[in-house]
Amino acid sequence: MKIEWLNKSGSVRLILIFAGWSTDGLFYSHIRLEGWDVAVVSGYSDLSFPSGILDGYNTIAVFAWSMGVYAASRVLKPGQVAIAVAVNGTEFPVHDNFGIPCDIFEGTAMSLSDRNLTKFRKRVAGRTYESIKDLFDSSRADIDRLKNELNFIVSQKPTYTQGSFRWHRIYASDEDRIFPYESQIGAWLENPFHPEIVTLHSPHYVDLFPIIKGILPSGKKIGERFRKAIPTYDAQASAQKTIAKRLTELSPESGLDNIVEIGPGTGLFTRMISRKCKPKKMICVDLYELDPFKVAPCEEYHIGDAEAWIENAALDQPASLDAIVSASAIQWFADPHRFIKNAARLLKPGGILLCSTFLPGNLSELKEISPYGLLYRKREEIEEMLKEFFTDVNLSDESLPLSFSSSRETLLHLSHTGVGGSSSSGIPLHELLKILPPRLTYRPLFIKATL
Numbered sequence: 001m002k003i004e005w006l007n008k009s010g011s012v013r014l015i016l017i018f019a020g021w022s023t024d025g026l027f028y029s030h031i032r033l034e035g036w037d038v039a040v041v042s043g044y045s046d047l048s049f050p051s052g053i054l055d056g057y058n059t060i061a062v063f064a065w066s067m068g069v070y071a072a073s074r075v076l077k078p079g080q081v082a083i084a085v086a087v088n089g090t091e092f093p094v095h096d097n098f099g100i101p102c103d104i105f106e107g108t109a110m111s112l113s114d115r116n117l118t119k120f121r122k123r124v125a126g127r128t129y130e131s132i133k134d135l136f137d138s139s140r141a142d143i144d145r146l147k148n149e150l151n152f153i154v155s156q157k158p159t160y161t162q163g164s165f166r167w168h169r170i171y172a173s174d175e176d177r178i179f180p181y182e183s184q185i186g187a188w189l190e191n192p193f194h195p196e197i198v199t200l201h202s203p204h205y206v207d208l209f210p211i212i213k214g215i216l217p218s219g220k221k222i223g224e225r226f227r228k229a230i231p232t233y234d235a236q237a238s239a240q241k242t243i244a245k246r247l248t249e250l251s252p253e254s255g256l257d258n259i260v261e262i263g264p265g266t267g268l269f270t271r272m273i274s275r276k277c278k279p280k281k282m283i284c285v286d287l288y289e290l291d292p293f294k295v296a297p298c299e300e301y302h303i304g305d306a307e308a309w310i311e312n313a314a315l316d317q318p319a320s321l322d323a324i325v326s327a328s329a330i331q332w333f334a335d336p337h338r339f340i341k342n343a344a345r346l347l348k349p350g351g352i353l354l355c356s357t358f359l360p361g362n363l364s365e366l367k368e369i370s371p372y373g374l375l376y377r378k379r380e381e382i383e384e385m386l387k388e389f390f391t392d393v394n395l396s397d398e399s400l401p402l403s404f405s406s407s408r409e410t411l412l413h414l415s416h417t418g419v420g421g422s423s424s425s426g427i428p429l430h431e432l433l434k435i436l437p438p439r440l441t442y443r444p445l446f447i448k449a450t451l
Contacts, residue, residue, distance in 0.1 A: 018068030049075035098187035109150035126203030214372035223287030229418035263329030344389035
């Protein structure tokens with residue numbers, strides 16, 4: 001295997017791309033994301049992954065395309081990564097039911113030539129071939145090496161295992177002429193982790209960059225969007241008000257003297273929980289400057305990435321808080337397991353983590369419009385994380401449907417609350433208003449975990 005760095009700036013977060021067969025780092029050179037180092041893995045004539053490159057990173061996000069899905073599933077270990085996304089590939093690349101049919105795969109290996117490689121790439125790209133031809137041409141196409149890769153993969157077929165590595169989201173294209181769409185769906189439906197499956201109306205080739213930007217949104221852009229929505233948020237955030245009320249009902253009436261709130265925004269939840277708990281000290285952490293809420297005798301305000309802030313506080317002042325609370329914010333975190341671990345270190349014995357996030361299916365009405373949205377963790381996975389560090393874990397969830405008078409009202413709700421997803425649809429406004437449904441469904445998960 002070969003590792004190529006697209007960006008190595010000393011970040012503690014790493015995007016690890018497992019390339020499709022016959023592509024290398026040059027094919028993905030346009031992928032850059034603020035706050036993340038980026039590396040590309042390619043060359044599948046062996047499974048000699050240099051795992052040492054992961055040292056020093058506290059959050060690793062894996063994005064694998066095509067044959068890269070097989071490679072990642074073979075060399076990465078459970079628990080190594082925070083996010084794993086597979087695009088148009090399976091853990092069984094040579095398989096009549098769950099991958100590329102055996103005779104087609106083996107025939108490609110036997111007859112590979114420069115001419116046949118070009119024909120293969122045209123099938124990969126479909127209608128997009130001319131627009132990405134230069135990307136293919138930039139990748140180094142050593143026919144003998146590529147043959148060796150295919151033959152090696154064929155030779156590994158008897159040892160394939162499935163389900164040891166957790167994939168969180170699967171993208172499968174219904175126009176895929178390499179990995180048949182039905183085979184992809186069948187393979188992932190059999191996976192014991194039951195990853196979320198999203199259908200794309202595209203050929204085998206899919207640009208990974210919009211997917212990455214949607215799943216790992218910029219904290220700066222999130223902050224800008226929510227800050228812009230401050231004047232209209234409280235009036236429009238009916239679902240968020242319900243969520244804040246439900247969360248407040250779960251809190252005790254006393255004993256929470258020293259509280260940190262993540263993402264208070266307009267203070268909707270801040271005021272509710274402060275009236276009930278009457279804390280002596282309230283510490284608010286958000287992505288942008290806040291006006292004082294005046295809800296506690298002592299208040300502190302911090303601007304920055306809450307994941308990093310909680311980690312640093314856990315190192316500097318462990319076992320110092322009575323509660324960490326947050327309403328409708330932690331779904332933006334790249335590494336919820338690390339956050340939960342650090343939250344447990346920061347809380348006193350008996351301390352409470354009281355948060356809400358969202359489950360898969362949240363705002364599902366937007367999926368067709370923009371399939372490259374935020375990744376929501378399954379309830380079972382979140383519960384598993386919490387029970388690793390907390391002694392008493394209570395979860396509850398519900399569905400909150402909203403109806404609007406028109407598509408324009410739906411769009412205004414999304415704009416006025418700042419929650420319109422983590423990626424742009426790229427659809428012109430007049431077209432968007434034709435397809436945006438007059439309804440939305442929120443799927444909150446309520447977390448109360450005691451140390």
